[in-house]
Structures are given as structure tokens and as C-alpha cells.
Amino acid sequence: MITITVPLNGRNHTVIGGLTWVNLSTIDAAPGVRKPTRTEPLQKKPLRALKRVMQSRRVSTGVLIQDAAEPANWMFGYLAKPPREATSAIVWMAIANPTERVLYIEQQESGPTWIAATDLGKLGIAPEVDSLINSDQALRAAIDTLLEHWTSEDVPFKVVLNLRHRITTPLLERAIQNGQATPGTLSDLLTAPPPPAARLQRLLPLPLANALVIAAAVGVVGYYALDWYQTSRAEQEALAEAQRQQLEAAGVDLDQDRLKQLDETAQQAAVLAALREDTETPVAQDVVTACANLVADIQDIETGWALTEVSCDPITQNASATYRLTLGSQYNGGSNRTLDVLKERAAVVHYTDYERATASFPLPTLTKRSALNRDGLIHSKDWVEQMGQRLQELRMADPTLAASFGAPEVRSVSYQVPVDPTVEQTAGPKFAEVSPQFGYQHGSILLSGAGPIMLIHSSLVEPNISLRKITITPTNQDWAWNLELNYVCVS
Incomplete structure (x- = not known):
């Protein structure tokens, strides 16, 4: 050992x-x-x-x-x-x-x-x-x-x-x-x-007789194996043809049934792609927090220009800040030269005729959630009740909050209709809307308020909610902000 x-x-x-x-x-x-x-x-x-x-x-x-x-x-x-x-x-x-x-x-x-x-x-x-x-x-x-x-x-x-x-x-x-x-x-x-x-x-060391016996044995085994394979395949084809004739006698069209299955599969695939587009996004609250932190940061950059609006896009994960040259710029030192300080951190586009400039800032990298499937969606009745209670709690925390909740409606999803490959096609591909039994619903939520505190503590973490756009208008004393949210559910 x-x-x-x-x-x-x-x-x-x-x-x-x-x-x-x-x-x-x-x-x-x-x-x-x-x-x-x-x-x-x-x-x-x-x-x-x-x-x-x-x-x-x-x-x-x-x-x-x-x-x-x-x-x-x-x-x-x-x-x-x-x-x-x-x-x-x-x-x-x-x-x-x-x-x-x-x-x-x-x-x-x-x-x-x-x-x-x-x-x-x-x-x-x-x-x-x-x-x-x-x-x-x-x-x-x-x-x-x-x-x-x-x-x-x-x-x-x-x-x-x-x-x-x-x-x-x-x-x-x-x-x-x-x-x-x-x-x-x-x-x-x-x-x-x-x-x-x-x-x-x-x-080579084997006697010739033994070699011939081995070759003959291999040939016999191969012959019977081939015969068994051909017989088994013929029996399977005969059984399949008999079943086909029985189904046709009963009025069942196998080709149409296969086309129906292909059509259902195509619809389900189109719905999954639409759900991936709607739900494979960063958590809404993560985008809101990142955008609010960016606004608080760039407010401290002294350019002499007025920061009028910041909008954040969760898809591109970029923020667009709009600056205007005020009438009293000669007093606060605003000029094209002072605006160059933004170029150290952002891409700046300057519109001279309109006395307006736009700066593009990158947001921190935000992790996207896994896409939802149709089985994981909440029912619309439960969702409306849950979201109504949620908005009521937000209004109690901030009476100045304005909210608009859009009723759920059918999400429009189109798919390419499968065709019979045995039939010659004279036209291009045909598209149709997904059947309601395979589709889902969506709607919008609009929130607007003032102040960064309510914005950061809104806790928008529901998996079926996605942030489409956030706009923040900073002022000297407070912020005005607007959120555009999208939700998905199933009827």
C-alpha cells in the first residue's frame, strides 16, 4: 500500500x-x-x-x-x-x-x-x-x-x-x-x-482456415443484421401508413394539424421576444437612483450656464443634460469658454443660435434582470388592486405627488405565419397578430413630484415594472421630476 x-x-x-x-x-x-x-x-x-x-x-x-x-x-x-x-x-x-x-x-x-x-x-x-x-x-x-x-x-x-x-x-x-x-x-x-x-x-499469425472462418462469421452476422434492419423499417413504415389512413378516415388532416402546431410555436416565440424587450431591463429604482446621483453631482460643476433639464435613458444607460445661456450671463460668467469644463466628463453639443448646449453623461453600469415569461406574469385584476394600494401609499407620503395609472390593454405582438412547405408560395411572408390566448397585457404609469427625497425612496422594484424615461428639472431650491413606467400582466 x-x-x-x-x-x-x-x-x-x-x-x-x-x-x-x-x-x-x-x-x-x-x-x-x-x-x-x-x-x-x-x-x-x-x-x-x-x-x-x-x-x-x-x-x-x-x-x-x-x-x-x-x-x-x-x-x-x-x-x-x-x-x-x-x-x-x-x-x-x-x-x-x-x-x-x-x-x-x-x-x-x-x-x-x-x-x-x-x-x-x-x-x-x-x-x-x-x-x-x-x-x-x-x-x-x-x-x-x-x-x-x-x-x-x-x-x-x-x-x-x-x-x-x-x-x-x-x-x-x-x-x-x-x-x-x-x-x-x-x-x-x-x-x-x-x-x-x-x-x-x-x-497474420492465425492459420488461414481460422481467418476464413472469422471472415465468414462476420459476413453472416452482417447479412442478418441488414435483413433485420430492412424488415424492421418496412414494418414501421407500414404501421405509420395504416395510422395515417385511419386518421384521414376519421377526418383528421395531419398536415393541417402540423401547421397548427407550427403556428402556435411561432406565436409563443414572438411573445417571448416581446416579453424580453419589455422586462429584460435594469431595476427601475436602480436607474432612478443613478440618475438622481448624477444630477446632484453635475449641479456642482460651475459653467455659468443654467442646467435646465436632465433625462436618463435606461436602454442606452446615458443621461442627457440641457444647458441654457441666461440673459444675465455677463454677471455669472457664462460663455463658450466656461462651458468647456464639461468636455472633461461628457460629450457636449453646442447650439450657438439657440444659446443652448446638450451634454451626454454615461450612467453607471446597471445589471439587467432576466426576462419574464408568460407563466410568471401577475394577473391584471390582482395587479390593478396592488398598484392602486401602492400609489395611495405614495400619495400619503407626499401629497404633492401626481400619478396616472393606465388601464391594462393587449400588447400588440406580430409574428410570421408558417406556411405549408409542400405548397408553392406566390406571395411574400404573411404576418398576423398573436392570439389573445398566447399574448399578454401592458400599460403605463406616470409619476411626477418635487424633491429628491421622494424620488430616491419610491422603491420601484417590482419585476413586471420597467422604467422607460426619467426627466429631472433641477432648480436652486428643489427638483421637479417625471417618471414614465411600463408594466406587464396577464388577463
């Missing part, structure tokens, strides 16, 4: 425990294989036998490759969900490289690093994996431990790297400089199944 530990952060962690060595050249053949004769010894089945050994020892996720004669020659590989042919790949990696030592390192997309090594065609397996230290420190220590032992001997070796991120160790860098480490994939090291030349060489 060999136990391998890796020191990490002052503690020794068990990586591999209870190592069992398996030599492909001496492994017993799996049961069920024909018995050997004096003139024809039993052909070895290393792949099948190794699978049997691994299954009997319940090895499914941990594989250890090690030199039996030198315990220092070890590497480990681990996959939470090993590929279907992982066992075959490791076996053929050893068989395909019988005269050299090979180290293969691959970084998986899911994160873990898979490492395998063969030593002159030999490999080992571990029936028990206590734990795996998935860290760069343990990985570098394992690589250097193996390469240090290999470089001290005269047996040639090579390293194949399939890395997503660079792994650097002193001995690995030396191997790269010496041409012993190259980039590649596992397929560069495999011969599975054996090449045609190897298969032919295995058949």
Missing part, C-alpha cells in the same frame, strides 16, 4: 491512498473468453480486463498512473464525470507509447486539471481516492516530483500540454527549452483502435 500526501498551508493532505498496481502485460484475461489450446495460446485482452478490475474495485472517478518499480514515478488524474471512453483513452495511451515515458496535462473547461503519465507501457490504478488538492501549489509540486525522477535517468520522455492557463515550474520550463514538452491533445498520444497495420499483423 502506498499513500501520497501533499503539504499545503501547513497541513498534510492525503491525495491518494491504497494504491494497487496493474500491469497490462501480465493481467489476467476476462472471463468468457475461449480457452487456450496447445497450438494457439490465449490472446490477451488488456482493455477488457482492466475495465473488469476497475469495476470490481469500484474505481470510477479516480485514476492513478505510476511506475511499479519506482514509487516516486507517480501522477494522478481526477474527473468528477469521466468521459465515456476515459478508461480506453488511458489504456491506449500506455499501449501506444511502449518505449518512452509520457506526461499528459489537460485543463478541463469545468476547472479541474487532468494529469496522466505512462512509464514504458505500464500504468496503475487507485481503488480509493481520499481527497484531491485542486490547487496550483499541489499541481506544480506533483509535476516537479515526476520530472525530477525522470530527468535523473536515461530513458527518454516527453510532455504534452493542453493548457488553458500557463503552468510554470522550473523543471517544466527546462523541458520546454529542451524540446521535451510541446503543446498537443490526448488524441496525439492515442492509438485507439489500433491502426490498420497493427490489426493486420495480429491476424
Whole structure:
């Protein structure tokens, strides 16, 4: 028994425990294989036998490759969900490289690093994996431990790297400089199944009679397999035709039924696209807060021009600020030169004839919510009652608040009507409105008030509410603001 530990952060962690060595050249053949004769010894089945050994020892996720004669020659590989042919790949990696030592390192997309090594065609397996230290420190220590032992001997070796991120160790860098480490994939090291030349060489020692028997057996099996396939396919086609005739006799048009299903699918897809447009937006309150913070910030920029209006667009996540040159600009120092201070933070467009300037400011990056589907929408009756109570609470908090709640109406969604592909079309694509049973409703909410406090504490976080536009008109004493909101629901 060999136990391998890796020191990490002052503690020794068990990586591999209870190592069992398996030599492909001496492994017993799996049961069920024909018995050997004096003139024809039993052909070895290393792949099948190794699978049997691994299954009997319940090895499914941990594989250890090690030199039996030198315990220092070890590497480990681990996959939470090993590929279907992982066992075959490791076996053929050893068989395909019988005269050299090979180290293969691959970084998986899911994160873990898979490492395998063969030593002159030999490999080992571990029936028990206590734990795996998935860290760069343990990985570098394992690589250097193996390469240090290999470089001290005269047996040639090579390293194949399939890395997503660079792994650097002193001995690995030396191997790269010496041409012993190259980039590649596992397929560069495999011969599975054996090449045609190897298969032919295995058949040559057999007597001619045995080769003819094998060829005849393959031909018979192929003939019966083809006959079974053709018979089964003919029976399925006959059954399908009989069912079609029964449905037509009952007045069911399969082509029309298929077109109906395609039409419903097209309508549902169009509704999902419309819902994505209406609900895949930032949280309304996040946009309001970002816009209010921006207004409070740019109010302090002294330009000598009057800041008359700021509007924020949640789609482009930009704010547009309008400045006007007042009649008393000669007293407050406003001029084209003083307006240049905005160009340090925003894109400025100046309209000389109208004595007006527009500055575009970027809003902070706002995360968009996931789009709602039709099943996740609130019913219109419940929504009207809930929103009425909500607006009443807002008015009680601020009597100067003005609110307008639009009644829900059907959202207009068009889709391309599917056509029968067997019928020649003489006109272009046809579009129609989505049926009410697949559609949803929407409406608008308009809010206006004064002062930043009510604006910031309005708590507009409902998932079916999206902010379309916010306009803030700052003054010396207070703000006037307007919100345009959109909501969605289902009848």
C-alpha cells in the first residue's frame, strides 16, 4: 500500500491512498473468453480486463498512473464525470507509447486539471481516492516530483500540454527549452483502435482456415443484421401508413394539424421576444437612483450656464443634460469658454443660435434582470388592486405627488405565419397578430413630484415594472421630476 500526501498551508493532505498496481502485460484475461489450446495460446485482452478490475474495485472517478518499480514515478488524474471512453483513452495511451515515458496535462473547461503519465507501457490504478488538492501549489509540486525522477535517468520522455492557463515550474520550463514538452491533445498520444497495420499483423499469425472462418462469421452476422434492419423499417413504415389512413378516415388532416402546431410555436416565440424587450431591463429604482446621483453631482460643476433639464435613458444607460445661456450671463460668467469644463466628463453639443448646449453623461453600469415569461406574469385584476394600494401609499407620503395609472390593454405582438412547405408560395411572408390566448397585457404609469427625497425612496422594484424615461428639472431650491413606467400582466 502506498499513500501520497501533499503539504499545503501547513497541513498534510492525503491525495491518494491504497494504491494497487496493474500491469497490462501480465493481467489476467476476462472471463468468457475461449480457452487456450496447445497450438494457439490465449490472446490477451488488456482493455477488457482492466475495465473488469476497475469495476470490481469500484474505481470510477479516480485514476492513478505510476511506475511499479519506482514509487516516486507517480501522477494522478481526477474527473468528477469521466468521459465515456476515459478508461480506453488511458489504456491506449500506455499501449501506444511502449518505449518512452509520457506526461499528459489537460485543463478541463469545468476547472479541474487532468494529469496522466505512462512509464514504458505500464500504468496503475487507485481503488480509493481520499481527497484531491485542486490547487496550483499541489499541481506544480506533483509535476516537479515526476520530472525530477525522470530527468535523473536515461530513458527518454516527453510532455504534452493542453493548457488553458500557463503552468510554470522550473523543471517544466527546462523541458520546454529542451524540446521535451510541446503543446498537443490526448488524441496525439492515442492509438485507439489500433491502426490498420497493427490489426493486420495480429491476424497474420492465425492459420488461414481460422481467418476464413472469422471472415465468414462476420459476413453472416452482417447479412442478418441488414435483413433485420430492412424488415424492421418496412414494418414501421407500414404501421405509420395504416395510422395515417385511419386518421384521414376519421377526418383528421395531419398536415393541417402540423401547421397548427407550427403556428402556435411561432406565436409563443414572438411573445417571448416581446416579453424580453419589455422586462429584460435594469431595476427601475436602480436607474432612478443613478440618475438622481448624477444630477446632484453635475449641479456642482460651475459653467455659468443654467442646467435646465436632465433625462436618463435606461436602454442606452446615458443621461442627457440641457444647458441654457441666461440673459444675465455677463454677471455669472457664462460663455463658450466656461462651458468647456464639461468636455472633461461628457460629450457636449453646442447650439450657438439657440444659446443652448446638450451634454451626454454615461450612467453607471446597471445589471439587467432576466426576462419574464408568460407563466410568471401577475394577473391584471390582482395587479390593478396592488398598484392602486401602492400609489395611495405614495400619495400619503407626499401629497404633492401626481400619478396616472393606465388601464391594462393587449400588447400588440406580430409574428410570421408558417406556411405549408409542400405548397408553392406566390406571395411574400404573411404576418398576423398573436392570439389573445398566447399574448399578454401592458400599460403605463406616470409619476411626477418635487424633491429628491421622494424620488430616491419610491422603491420601484417590482419585476413586471420597467422604467422607460426619467426627466429631472433641477432648480436652486428643489427638483421637479417625471417618471414614465411600463408594466406587464396577464388577463
